[in-house]
Amino acid sequence: MSARAYSSLAPPAIFGVGVLIAWESVVRGFGVPFVILPAPSAIFTRFIHSIPILAADFVQTIQGVIAGYVIGCGAGLLIAILIDRSQFLQRGLLPLGNLVSALPIVGVAPIMVMWFGFDWQSKAAVVVIMTFFPMLVSAVAGLASAGPMERDLMKTYGASYGQTLTRLRLPAALPFIFNALKINTTLAMIGAIVAEFFGTPTVGMGFRISTEVGHMSIDMVWATIVVAALTGSAFYGIVALIERRVTFWHASYRQRDA
Amino acid sequence: MLSPLAINEKAADSARVIDIADLSLSFTTADGPVQALSGINLAVERGQFISFIGPSGCGKTTLLRAVADLETPSAGAIRVNGMSPQEARANRAYGYVFQAPALYPWRNVERNIALPLEIMGYPKADREARVARGLDLVNLTGFGKKFPWQLSGGMQQRASIARALSFDPDLLLMDEPFGALDEIVRDKLNEQLLRLWDVTKKTVLFVTHSIPEAVFLSTRIVVMSPRPGRIHDVIECGFPRDRTLDIRETPEFLEVANRVRHGLREGHSYED
Amino acid sequence: MRIERALPVAIIVGALIAIWYVGAILMNTPLQRDFFANAGRTDYSAADLALADLNMDRPKLPAPHQIVAELDKTVLETAPTSKRSLVYHALITLQETLLGFAIGSALGIGLAILIVNLKVLEKSLMPWIVASQTIPIIALAPMIVVILNQFDITGILPKAVIAAYLSFFPVTVGMVKGLRSPDPLQLDLMRTYCATRAQTFLKLRAPASAPFFFASMKIGVAAALVGAVVAEVTKSEDGGLGARLLAGSYYGQTVQIWAALFAAAALSATLVGLIGVADRIVSRRMGFAR
Numbered sequence: 167m168s169a170r171a172y173s174s175l176a177p178p179a180i181f182g183v184g185v186l187i188a189w190e191s192v193v194r195g196f197g198v199p200f201v202i203l204p205a206p207s208a209i210f211t212r213f214i215h216s217i218p219i220l221a222a223d224f225v226q227t228i229q230g231v232i233a234g235y236v237i238g239c240g241a242g243l244l245i246a247i248l249i250d251r252s253q254f255l256q257r258g259l260l261p262l263g264n265l266v267s268a269l270p271i272v273g274v275a276p277i278m279v280m281w282f283g284f285d286w287q288s289k290a291a292v293v294v295i296m297t298f299f300p301m302l303v304s305a306v307a308g309l310a311s312a313g314p315m316e317r318d319l320m321k322t323y324g325a326s327y328g329q330t331l332t333r334l335r336l337p338a339a340l341p342f343i344f345n346a347l348k349i350n351t352t353l354a355m356i357g358a359i360v361a362e363f364f365g366t367p368t369v370g371m372g373f374r375i376s377t378e379v380g381h382m383s384i385d386m387v388w389a390t391i392v393v394a395a396l397t398g399s400a401f402y403g404i405v406a407l408i409e410r411r412v413t414f415w416h417a418s419y420r421q422r423d424a
Numbered sequence: 425m426l427s428p429l430a431i432n433e434k435a436a437d438s439a440r441v442i443d444i445a446d447l448s449l450s451f452t453t454a455d456g457p458v459q460a461l462s463g464i465n466l467a468v469e470r471g472q473f474i475s476f477i478g479p480s481g482c483g484k485t486t487l488l489r490a491v492a493d494l495e496t497p498s499a500g501a502i503r504v505n506g507m508s509p510q511e512a513r514a515n516r517a518y519g520y521v522f523q524a525p526a527l528y529p530w531r532n533v534e535r536n537i538a539l540p541l542e543i544m545g546y547p548k549a550d551r552e553a554r555v556a557r558g559l560d561l562v563n564l565t566g567f568g569k570k571f572p573w574q575l576s577g578g579m580q581q582r583a584s585i586a587r588a589l590s591f592d593p594d595l596l597l598m599d600e601p602f603g604a605l606d607e608i609v610r611d612k613l614n615e616q617l618l619r620l621w622d623v624t625k626k627t628v629l630f631v632t633h634s635i636p637e638a639v640f641l642s643t644r645i646v647v648m649s650p651r652p653g654r655i656h657d658v659i660e661c662g663f664p665r666d667r668t669l670d671i672r673e674t675p676e677f678l679e680v681a682n683r684v685r686h687g688l689r690e691g692h693s694y695e696d
Numbered sequence: 697m698r699i700e701r702a703l704p705v706a707i708i709v710g711a712l713i714a715i716w717y718v719g720a721i722l723m724n725t726p727l728q729r730d731f732f733a734n735a736g737r738t739d740y741s742a743a744d745l746a747l748a749d750l751n752m753d754r755p756k757l758p759a760p761h762q763i764v765a766e767l768d769k770t771v772l773e774t775a776p777t778s779k780r781s782l783v784y785h786a787l788i789t790l791q792e793t794l795l796g797f798a799i800g801s802a803l804g805i806g807l808a809i810l811i812v813n814l815k816v817l818e819k820s821l822m823p824w825i826v827a828s829q830t831i832p833i834i835a836l837a838p839m840i841v842v843i844l845n846q847f848d849i850t851g852i853l854p855k856a857v858i859a860a861y862l863s864f865f866p867v868t869v870g871m872v873k874g875l876r877s878p879d880p881l882q883l884d885l886m887r888t889y890c891a892t893r894a895q896t897f898l899k900l901r902a903p904a905s906a907p908f909f910f911a912s913m914k915i916g917v918a919a920a921l922v923g924a925v926v927a928e929v930t931k932s933e934d935g936g937l938g939a940r941l942l943a944g945s946y947y948g949q950t951v952q953i954w955a956a957l958f959a960a961a962a963l964s965a966t967l968v969g970l971i972g973v974a975d976r977i978v979s980r981r982m983g984f985a986r
Contacts, residue, residue, distance in 0.1 A: 174819075175823075177816075177819035177820040177823075178819070178820050178821075178822075178823035178824055180820065181820035181821065181824065182824065201843075201846065202843055202846060203843075254704050255704075255708070257701065257704040257705070258704035258705050258707060258708030258709075259708060261701075261705050262705065262708065262709070265965060268914065268918045268964055268965065268968045269918075269960070269961040269964050269965065270918075270921055270922045270925050270960050270961065270964055272922060272925070272926060273925060273937075273938075273941055273956070273957045273960055273961075274957065276941055276942070276944065276945030276953050277950075277953055277954070277957070279945065280756065280945070280948075280950065281756065351830065352829060352830055352831075352832065355831075355832040356832045356834050359832050359834065359835050360834055360926050360929075363838070363926065363929050363930065364929065364941075364942065364945060365945065371835070372835070375835055375838055375839070376838050376930065379838040379839055379841075379842045379930070382842070384839060384843070387838075387839045388839075390835070391835050391836060391839075394831070394832050394835045395831040395832075395835075398830050398831040398832050399827060399830045399831060401830075402830035403830075
């Protein structure tokens with residue numbers, strides 16, 4: 167990493183460490199009850215001692231996340247390409263897509279449990295619904311983003327619809343598609359965890375949080391939250407890295423290097 | 425000064441690449457119909473360099489696009505190589521160069537030049553040979569692996585010219601290709617384009633705003649005037665083929681340039 | 697023009713409703729066949745089966761008219777003060793959402809203003825705020841509800857707190873983007889006038905951020921609603937649409953679940969729609985009109 171990268175990481179890192187130190191001191195100094203706010207050191211201890219449980223929770227939840235993410239994003243992209251040739255379908259489906267994106271879709275979790283059972287499949291179903299619409303809307307916008315000049319160029323080559331789609335409009339749509347892929351990582355995590363609040367076999371991050379809250383084991387709750395946070399940011403980070411490699415040519419990257 | 429050639433000349437003239445007969449084109453806009461072109465008559469022979477000059481709104485770009493089958497005429501006829509513009513486009517009869525390079529940022533220069541070749545189904549070895557030749561023609565050898573944003577504006581535009589020539593069309597349509605570049609780069613590219621034309625013997629239709637550019641490059645200059653777009657004047661230009669930019673100081677050059685300027689004024693080009 | 701825009705949507709919605717009915721028949725048939733078998737009926741026609749499918753007590757997929765009937769029953773035919781009324785629960789959720797949204801967006805806008813003006817805050821805080829968007833912070837909801845209960849803070853307030861912090865982050869990020877959106881050229885112009893920070897803020901940054909403001913508000917209010925609903929799932933004794941969803945799933949009352957879901961969706965769409973209307977009015981007056 168370059169010196170510039172280090173110097174931009176320093177302020178937030180210092181801030182974060184500062185918060186942790188303040189947290190620890192306040193809890194110890196003011197004798198804050200354990201059930202309200204455990205000290206970071208206590209959470210860390212609990213974390214280390216509970217790794218098997220946390221790992222099992224992670225595996226359970228991540229199944230729903232990944233399965234739902236792949237199906238939801240894939241379907242969104244596929245439908246966007248399928249309705250690409252029909253202005254009518256686009257004009258009918260896009261307003262609906264925008265509408266659904268604003269709705270509290272996590273609420274369908276109990277219905278999904280009814281259809282797919284208690285296990286991770288119902289959580290994956292919730293994630294599919296949550297990730298489908300943002301991808302659909304973004305992919306359609308991306309496919310429309312290729313400029314008129316570039317499209318005219320393809321016309322002068324006598325290119326077919328398929329050739330124009332694969333060589334121009336899909337590559338041009340990639341920045342939009344990746345934007346949705348990044349947003350969807352968070353939506354997928356939220357969907358899976360909240361769906362588990364509604365009911366799940368005795369394993370899973372959402373399950374762990376809601377049960378341990380009932381037992382007032384707040385340090386365990388925090389440990390699970392740490393796992394969820396790390397998973398969420400790692401997931402996002404991986405997608406962002408792939409985005410950087412695939413859309414290296416996009417203006418937003420060049421501005422930084424220029 | 426020659427008047428616009430009539431279509432009634434020998435139709436079997438095989439040297440005639442483009443025939444435009446009584447072409448009219450109107451657009452429907454939010455403010456009502458706009459007559460972009462009205463009663464255009466023009467014949468272009470093989471190997472000529474025709475410039476179209478006029479103010480914004482005189483229809484020169486529309487005319488070029490109509491020849492390229494990117495716009496549909498409302499009346500009249502265009503023949504390109506004896507075919508309709510639609511057939512000509514399907515036959516890949518021309519290369520088009522836009523005002524902006526319109527290179528794909530996710531392809532390096534080589535792959536950009538190869539784009540039309542991929543679409544038209546040229547085999548790989550052939551593509552590579554043509555790309556190399558194209559780079560050489562525009563003096564970009566060695567820059568093939570670079571990406572468009574790593575090149576200057578002038579180099580990008582040269583790459584787009586190489587792309588337009590890669591599949592060897594007889595006809596080159598250029599819409600203000602050097603308009604976005606500064607004058608020094610523009611001068612160099614004018615010279616290069618002239619050499620290119622001399623070497624490859626293409627027929628070129630060239631739209632421009634710049635009088636010196638039109639006079640320097642062309643064998644014939646078509647002066648257009650707006651509202652509705654029509655041909656005001658056609659001026660023959662007979663400068664030697666091995667000319668350099670120095671010719672712009674000569675009295676003969678200035679005389680032609682003045683005629684062009686006069687024509688633009690007469691066509692009410694400088695109003696509002 | 698409006699009709700041109702509405703027609704495709706209307707046709708698609710109509711098609712979706714038709715597909716829904718077909719889906720209801722397909723999904724409920726196995727269960728309905730079992731019912732018929734248990735009741736000893738063997739002489740039913742396909743039409744009988746279809747009709748029964750669409751009017752089951754606890755269907756796998758309720759038909760649209762069943763949901764409408766349930767909505768009618770719990771909204772129009774029940775007093776809004778009764779715990780059976782969907783309006784009662786919706787009002788609870790609405791209060792939590794609005795309170796949380798107001799707090800969250802006020803804090804978010806305030807922090808955005810501070811961040812834009814103080815470089816120190818920007819460098820140390822912004823990365824965390826941006827990173828928080830990658831973390832499922834909704835996982836904190838159950839814990840916060842329980843902790844606040846320890847302090848005897850119950851009812852609407854804990855849910856509002858969760859709604860607040862869910863709307864806080866997108867509002868902050870959006871407003872920072874908006875307040876930073878003016879062209880550097882315009883900022884330079886202000887410098888040539890020797891404008892103070894406050895003047896630059898009031899006359900340039902704030903108006904320029906209007907589009908971002910409304911976009912953030914829409915996202916924020918939707919997030920606040922989700923927060924309220926999820927918080928209610930955690931502590932359902934205090935009512936609300938989330939509690940209703942949970943109750944429906946516990947007792948297998950499918951139609952109740954769907955009705956509550958529709959109510960939540962309608963609430964969300966209305967709130968976002970109202971902001972959209974405000975957006976259009978303000979944009980037109982400010983010349984941002986599309």
